[in-house]
Amino acid sequence: MKVTEHIEKAKGKTLFSFELIPPVKGKSIQELYDNIDPLMEFKPPFIDVTTSREEYVYIDKGGLLEKKVTRMRPGTVGICSSIQHKYHVDTVPHLLCGGFTKEETEYVLVDCHYLGIDNVMALRGDSMKEERYFTPTDGGHCYAKELVEQIRNLSHGQYLHETINSDDNADFCIGVAGYPEKHLEAPSLQTDLKRLKEKVDAGADYVVTQMFFDNQKYFEFVEAAKNLGINVPIIPGIKPVAVKRHLQLLPQVFRIDIPQDLIDAVEACSTNKEVRQVGIEWAIQQSKELKAAGVPVLHYYSMGKSDNIKAIAKEVF
Ligand SMILES: Cc1cc2nc3c(=O)[nH]c(=O)nc-3n(C[C@H](O)[C@H](O)[C@H](O)COP(=O)(O)OP(=O)(O)OC[C@H]3O[C@@H](n4cnc5c(N)ncnc54)[C@H](O)[C@@H]3O)c2cc1C
Numbered sequence: 406m407k408v409t410e411h412i413e414k415a416k417g418k419t420l421f422s423f424e425l426i427p428p429v430k431g432k433s434i435q436e437l438y439d440n441i442d443p444l445m446e447f448k449p450p451f452i453d454v455t456t457s458r459e460e461y462v463y464i465d466k467g468g469l470l471e472k473k474v475t476r477m478r479p480g481t482v483g484i485c486s487s488i489q490h491k492y493h494v495d496t497v498p499h500l501l502c503g504g505f506t507k508e509e510t511e512y513v514l515v516d517c518h519y520l521g522i523d524n525v526m527a528l529r530g531d532s533m534k535e536e537r538y539f540t541p542t543d544g545g546h547c548y549a550k551e552l553v554e555q556i557r558n559l560s561h562g563q564y565l566h567e568t569i570n571s572d573d574n575a576d577f578c579i580g581v582a583g584y585p586e587k588h589l590e591a592p593s594l595q596t597d598l599k600r601l602k603e604k605v606d607a608g609a610d611y612v613v614t615q616m617f618f619d620n621q622k623y624f625e626f627v628e629a630a631k632n633l634g635i636n637v638p639i640i641p642g643i644k645p646v647a648v649k650r651h652l653q654l655l656p657q658v659f660r661i662d663i664p665q666d667l668i669d670a671v672e673a674c675s676t677n678k679e680v681r682q683v684g685i686e687w688a689i690q691q692s693k694e695l696k697a698a699g700v701p702v703l704h705y706y707s708m709g710k711s712d713n714i715k716a717i718a719k720e721v722f
Pocket residue numbers: 454455456457458499501527528529530531532547548549550581582583588589590591596597600604613614615616642
């Protein structure tokens with residue numbers, strides 16, 4: 406079932422969902438199941454699985470280091486399919502422009518269709534760790550909007566090189582990313598919102614936001630998006646702070662602000678266990694206010710750990 410159908414079926418009730426990261430190459434999928442199991446009591450209608458960009462590794466060839474490109478966390482679509490079979494829950498694999506040609510993307514989309522995956526999240530992806538700016542992959546897309554167009558074309562039987570008269574079109578529900586505090590490369594929030602509108606006009610069905618710690622930023626973002634004619638559901642993304650280092654790391658990586666009250670509370674902690682509790686309590690307050698405001702879904706960034714998400718969900722759902 407599509408994410409948008411789940412939202413319609415809920416008739417205004419706020420749903421619970423979360424995002425998972427595939428295990429590092431060589432690690433068991435059991436690790437993921439162990440984190441999904443405790444969250445199933447909150448009945449997530451869908452679970453997202455991220456895709457990681459390829460990265461450079463250096464192989465020691467008898468004293469000489471050879472540079473190779475690899476994916477450290479492969480298996481997104483396979484994991485989605487396993488989750489659907491094991492838990493009977495819909496999944497949303499994340500698709501990236503970066504690191505994939507359009508041909509490879511078409512291949513993945515056909516896989517998703519045959520596996521009964523009805524939703525995909527269309528993202529550009531970040532630059533590779535070694536690169537300062539995002540460089541499009543040869544034969545790939547430059548922006549998420551182009552990826553949305555490719556996915557939407559499939560529902561009209563339009564593949565990359567031919568149009569097929571098909572009675573089995575892959576009609577995906579497409580999610581895209583939105584940034585209440587603007588994307589780090591965008592010159593202004595208003596320009597970034599116009600880009601978001603382009604993604605929606607190209608066929609995106611819903612938006613999931615970047616994490617934020619001040620609900621006011623989300624409310625203003627939703628209002629500004631509506632004023633621009635963006636009428637699809639905008640799902641808030643929530644991440645509980647978990648370690649002291651997040652105070653530096655999250656603003657640096659995601660260009661988001663952390664409210665002074667949260668900074669003060671984290672700084673007053675003497676252990677990361679205390680920080681984790683502060684993060685849980687902040688996220689509970691955020692979630693309760695968002696739920697009271699009638700958001701369609703509360704979507705949690707689990708970062709591969711479920712204990713804090715469970716503690717939050719217990720208080721909110
Ligand atoms: C909910 C969510 C899930 C995510 N999941 C993943 C994941 O699984 N894996 C991963 O690697 N990353 C993920 N990301 C991070 C995302 O890939 C990065 O934030 C990336 O830098 C931008 O992706 P986008 O899809 O928003 O890009 P786009 O929408 O393409 O926008 C990228 C930038 O280009 C600008 N822009 C857009 N169109 C144009 C144009 N025509 N001309 C000029 N500028 C333009 C935008 O304003 C923006 O600044 C996720 C982010 C979110 C919010």
